[in-house]
Amino acid sequence: MRQALDTIAPRPADRERQVTTVVDVARRAGVSAATVSRVLAGRNVVAAATRERVLEAVRALQFQPNAFAQGLRSGRGQAVALLVSDIEQTVYSALTKHVQAALEEIGLDLLLFNLGHRQDRLRGLLERATALRLRGIVIASNDVIPMRELKPLVSALQRQGVSILSIGQRLDRYGIPSVVHEETAAAARAAQYLLDTGRAPIAYLSRIRNSATGQERYRGYLAALKGAGIDVDPALVWDCSYRYAAGYEAMSRALDRRLAFRSLLAASDELALGAMAAALDRGLKVPDDVAIIGFGGIAWGEHVRPALTTLGADPKAIGEHVRDMFRNLLDGGDVPRQTVVKRPLLLRQSA
Amino acid sequence: MRQALDTIAPRPADRERQVTTVVDVARRAGVSAATVSRVLAGRNVVAAATRERVLEAVRALQFQPNAFAQGLRSGRGQAVALLVSDIEQTVYSALTKHVQAALEEIGLDLLLFNLGHRQDRLRGLLERATALRLRGIVIASNDVIPMRELKPLVSALQRQGVSILSIGQRLDRYGIPSVVHEETAAAARAAQYLLDTGRAPIAYLSRIRNSATGQERYRGYLAALKGAGIDVDPALVWDCSYRYAAGYEAMSRALDRRLAFRSLLAASDELALGAMAAALDRGLKVPDDVAIIGFGGIAWGEHVRPALTTLGADPKAIGEHVRDMFRNLLDGGDVPRQTVVKRPLLLRQSA
DNA sequence: CTGAAAGCGCTAACAG
DNA sequence: CTGTTAGCGCTTTCAG
Numbered sequence A, B: 001m002r003q004a005l006d007t008i009a010p011r012p013a014d015r016e017r018q019v020t021t022v023v024d025v026a027r028r029a030g031v032s033a034a035t036v037s038r039v040l041a042g043r044n045v046v047a048a049a050t051r052e053r054v055l056e057a058v059r060a061l062q063f064q065p066n067a068f069a070q071g072l073r074s075g076r077g078q079a080v081a082l083l084v085s086d087i088e089q090t091v092y093s094a095l096t097k098h099v100q101a102a103l104e105e106i107g108l109d110l111l112l113f114n115l116g117h118r119q120d121r122l123r124g125l126l127e128r129a130t131a132l133r134l135r136g137i138v139i140a141s142n143d144v145i146p147m148r149e150l151k152p153l154v155s156a157l158q159r160q161g162v163s164i165l166s167i168g169q170r171l172d173r174y175g176i177p178s179v180v181h182e183e184t185a186a187a188a189r190a191a192q193y194l195l196d197t198g199r200a201p202i203a204y205l206s207r208i209r210n211s212a213t214g215q216e217r218y219r220g221y222l223a224a225l226k227g228a229g230i231d232v233d234p235a236l237v238w239d240c241s242y243r244y245a246a247g248y249e250a251m252s253r254a255l256d257r258r259l260a261f262r263s264l265l266a267a268s269d270e271l272a273l274g275a276m277a278a279a280l281d282r283g284l285k286v287p288d289d290v291a292i293i294g295f296g297g298i299a300w301g302e303h304v305r306p307a308l309t310t311l312g313a314d315p316k317a318i319g320e321h322v323r324d325m326f327r328n329l330l331d332g333g334d335v336p337r338q339t340v341v342k343r344p345l346l347l348r349q350s351a
Numbered sequence C: 001c002t003g004a005a006a007g008c009g010c011t012a013a014c015a016g
Numbered sequence D: 001c002t003g004t005t006a007g008c009g010c011t012t013t014c015a016g
Helices: A022-029 A033-040 A048-061 A067-074 A090-105 A119-132 A147-159 A184-196 A212-227 A244-256 A269-281 A315-330 B022-029 B033-040 B048-061 B067-074 B090-105 B119-132 B147-159 B184-196 B212-227 B244-256 B269-281 B315-330
Strands: A079-084 A109-114 A136-140 A163-167 A178-181 A202-206 A237-239 A263-266 A291-295 A309-311 A338-341 B079-084 B109-114 B136-140 B163-167 B178-181 B202-206 B237-239 B263-266 B291-295 B309-311 B338-341
Touching (some): A022 A048, A067 B067, A079 A090, A079 A119, A090 B109, A109 A119, A109 B090, A136 A315, A147 A163, A178 A315, A184 A202, A184 A212, A184 A263, A202 A269, A269 A291, A315 A338, B022 B033, B022 B048, B090 B136, B090 B315, B109 B119, B119 B136, B163 B315, B184 B202, B184 B263, B263 B269
Parallel strands (some): A163 A178, A202 A263, A291 A309, B178 B338
């Protein structure tokens, strides 16, 4: 058969795929396969001299134990699935990076699934978890999750020994340990800061109705106003989506309507930047005419002009907590229902 | 043993983890395990009536075939490793999203590894590939890769039937089929556009020495100048890193030195935005005083003011090519050494 | 401390 | 078209 010059041939015949096994190692070390296994598992029941011989053989043959055989025999693999709602959003990619690194430290691999905000995908993945004999599942999504329907599936998985964690959204009332950023307290802190710097009235911009997180942040806004004895003006509470365009539009509309406000607390950085762009486009000065605080601490916030003041995230801390929790779980220990990670208020130029 | 109220118990005793197997399905359908396997594999050698009974049993028992057993028996799993140099950069997260989605279409799972620009990690992962019985490895990195050292490892993997692809960097001379964006042509097109709109002299900003991609783009810049009969001014070629801060600094220094240029072609959007910020901070007008074109088409480019003109990416097209290539490879077919994806010149405000 | 033997759940030959 | 049999590579009793 002719082979075109600008193509690359596929894998060769199957007989060539000969890979070394424990038996090969055992033979070379003059021991049994069982002993090789014991050495590799790090069991300290093996005589030092024997261990050395085995290790030597492993090195010499560049032995790589077949993960499938290990998983089949031991009933469990080394993979954890990370389910993110949208890997393109920097919150999730930052989280992904740190979770992957942290899990790698304890020898776990990361299977990534992008949910794309679709609920049916979440269900599908939970259903596949059994087939994949996953070690665990980490759900990183702020979308509303139909836990009522999913609860039986989740429980079944947990019964099978699959550790399930949630990041960013509290799911602990469904038996899923959750690692979350502080939301209410952080929003209150930001609103308080605006109050303290004489920026009232404060507008609030967020997806509220369809977002658990949005609601939590909204509560912080309310609490701060209440604490200062200020009544909430419904006209200054804008419920919209999370994205940039929504922020732009909301701010434009508010300006059209000549609403009176001196600052804006937005529940996401995208929203904040969108709103800021709208304000700038109409000749307003930020923060002088309107101060703006975002939520999330995305990378670009510090690069735009004026640089965005925001409530940052701490993905590294989250990754480390996830790692520690898995470590505990695998040791048969308990983990806290809820772990709260603090948000730093990153004061920059916009407020 | 006491159980604290604010913790969640770990997985239950092992005996509870009872999961259905092919044998259970076979029994319920009144056939042998082999037949169940045949039905699940979609082989059309099974009688329609039998198939129905099996499928029925599968549904009733919610059977999920053990991926480890399948992988062990068939010698190969369903996982592809995606190695990205930095998932936090939007180029890579966009790529990851589309590659994951495309691979899922053909039933492949994505194991994600963040290289963090570290060469030793790349080697480590290639070494683990055998143990994981990976279906394939996709390398998405623009860092310089020590292919000379890695070649034996790569060849060994390919001999074992692991499909290896490269995204973004041409590695086809090492036998690795590559899917890349056009670089030289795109840079030339951008430079030509600046020339056509009367923006000479054009400065060029990039990591050049340590970046294969940087070099390719640089060649396009050179070609455009040459085509217009313009000599390159070495003072206007700035070799730096890829990140925002480097762009800011390079532009600041150029302005300090009162270099004469009317536009800038930057080899990344981050660089371009950094340079733009520096220009704006010094009171220059973009694009009037200096026009700027970036490279990459990151999401934020269209949101900053002025919006960034850039040579975009097409991660969706890349994902689809990767999917098609795996499909071919798994069918035992050939694959082109090199696939080039076109970059759109996204004309916005900065040039 | 070490070896022999069994078997995890599935699929591929080989019969029938 | 379907069942029987064997075995992928590893870990884990159970003896010794």
